[in-house]
Amino acid sequence: MKKYARFLLAMIALLAMAALVTACGDDDDDDTTPGGTTAATKPAAAPTFAADSTMGKIVAKGKLTVGVKFDQPGFGLKDPVTGKVDGFDVQMAKEIGHALGLKDDQIEFVEAVSANRIPFLQEDKVDLVIATMTINADRKTQIDFSRPYYLAGQSILVKKDNTTIKSVDDLNGKNVCSVQGSTSEKNVKAKAPQANLLSLTGYAACVDAMKSGRVEAVSTDDIILAGFAASDTSLKLVGGQFTQEPYGIGVKKGKTDFVQFIDALIAKELSDGTWDKIYDKYLGKVEGLPKAADARAKLPATN
């Protein structure tokens, strides 16, 4: 009888454990980061923040809103079928959300184009902008930036059969497309002042303009252009890098606590291998890019 009671107790314990495992395993599989944290493996004690801190307010709201690109392969691209956005910048947003203790369904992505990134922050339409955004002195007077999380450089995209454009100087006298409100547009004006510049709202539209013959070249950061070239063999990059474009995460001016929080997370991910995993996942297939460790070594430590 005693034996039977012990068996019964053991069975009850086993069933209880099984129920617990099922409950824990119920989480959305998507909720995984390259760092390997999942909602299920997150520490039971969620991080706590002072109620009046930027992080505390976001956690209390239960939602992190992030402006990302929707039309740039590799950094922020919306899948027309699933409606999901994915890319390096999108993943950075998820890493920040998870570090705040939020789950994927508490992170909202809003489409940002180059020209509205700063107003989006100033008007509180988003908490963050992570959208291939170069840190520079002019922008720093309007918003705050995290430390650089990627270092790009401006380059040129042409059709493969183009033989006349090989450098930024060759853009003079040609029809060239770039994007309103970008550093790329400014750099074309400064470095090829005789170029006929067509300024559109996004780079995908520029690539379309080139394919239809309206322009001969598209100029912006090499890594954005490489994303388009990777999925279209009729295109090629020329001219090397003629600027440096360190990407930063944009935060509304004065939210210093949030910048510090994000900087600490970037530092951790640069040293624990997470950044390398993100780089390999989203940019690993891009031709001619350095290995993750070499790209990481080139990143400036401050903005």
Ligand code: GLU
């Ligand atoms: N990184 C440049 C910029 O922030 C060009 C890329 C873009 O427009 O998103 O303006």
